[in-house]
Amino acid sequence: MTTFVHMVAVIGPPGPPSPDAIKQVLLQSTLEGALPPVLIDAISRSPDGLRALRNLKYTHFAGAPLPSTTVQLLHMYR
Secondary structure, three states: OOOOOOOOOOOOOOOOOOHHHHHHHHHOOOOOOOOOHHHHHHHOOOHHHHHHHHOOOOOOOOOOOOOHHHHHHHHHHO
């Protein structure tokens, strides 16, 4: 699928993604966006996580809603 939308897939470490693992990937790469809502919510709970999310050009999520408190926090932090 990434070929058709001119994107590169980033495969993280083995196992379920944890907020800390995703935060490290965000801080050590040039990712532009796309995370599950549960990880966006978990990562946004720490200053380091907010800083990592701020590196993204956009947040794109699907499958579940993003809590309104998280949306407000991210909107204030941009």
